[in-house]
Amino acid sequence: MLTATTKSLLSPIADAVSQLIVITAQAELNGSPIPDLRDVAQLVAQHVYSLAEIGHGLIDPAALAAETRGIVDVTRLLKDMTDACTQRILNTYDDSEIQKSLVVARALVDQSKLITTILGSDLDSPPVIKSLLDNARTFAQQSVFLFHLVHARIPELLSPPIQRALTHHSNALDRAAVGTIAALKYALAGSHQIVPANVDLVKRQLKVHARACEGIAQYIVKDDMPEGALVDEAREQAAGLAAQALSDIGRNEDATELKDKAKNVVEAAKELTTAKASTNPDAAASSEAKLQRLPLERWKLLNRNPSNRPA
Secondary structure, three states: OOOHHHHHHHHHHHHHHHHHHHHHHHHHHHOOOOOOOHHHHHHHHHHHHHHHHHHHHHOOHHHHHHHHOOOOOHHHHHHHHHHHHHHHHHHHHHHHHHHHHHHHHHHHHHHHHHHHHHHOOOOOOHHHHHHHHHHHHHHHHHHHHHHHHHHHHHHHOOOHHHHHHHHHHHHHHHHHHHHHHHHHHHHHOOOOOOOHHHHHHHHHHHHHHHHHHHHHHHHOOOOOOOOOHHHHHHHHHHHHHHHHHHHHHHHOOOHHHHHHHHHHHHHHHHHHHHHHHOOOHHHHHHHHHHHHHHHHHHHHHHHHOHHHOOO
8 A cells, every 4th residue: 555654765766767767768769878877776776775674674573484484584585685676777777788889889870871971972062071070070989989888898798709799890890980080081181182092992991880880789789699600790791891802903903913912802801700710809800900901902002193093
């Protein structure tokens, strides 16, 4: 039965839980990251603990022991109740951290698509350039935020395959974000004419970045996965990068200079699959860097010899 006393005891808990629901709902409606919920979660824990203390003080231990004799031990019952409340609160906090990473990762995928769309428009227009710079600034800030979120999450995980997957994708995110901003600065610095090859490099880095964000969104919600899952992903990724690199060579007039690099692409693709199969993050990162190097070498070649720049 609800009385003034029970209402005064339960209202703080209800208010705190309602606050959690409102904060989460507002973040979803606004499409913004979920804010830090630690203070609210701690407040709920304090109210629950106070309620348990009051309830424990009102119950006669002897009467309670008599009622529950032969069914359950009183001390264990109280401990299980406390543990259950604590676990629920921890799960709520954990879910909020996962949702925060998911929201930022998905927002970055959309941001990459938006920047790619802007790069396909009239880059001689000042409003377009301003929009590009504004979105690039947001892109860089969100990339740093997501990188820190994922790296804070990795040590908390109990599954080594998930840890390796998130480490791989967060490192790929970091490299792609730096590469995108660097290529964008070069494409826009000190020139009123945008070099198409530089724009292509930015778009290529954006694709790598979006793929890393999608990988983070895929693995951040998992508790465990088979060891072979990363190997399958590596094969698909290596095949795609190798095909793109060979396609670039086919379109380039100075293909002779890049033939050796094409062979390196195939070798690096094999190394990437082998490295991920051996669960060695450092070796995998080194192999993936080799696969990314060919487009960069082509970019350097085009800018070293202006006559080779595509029209």
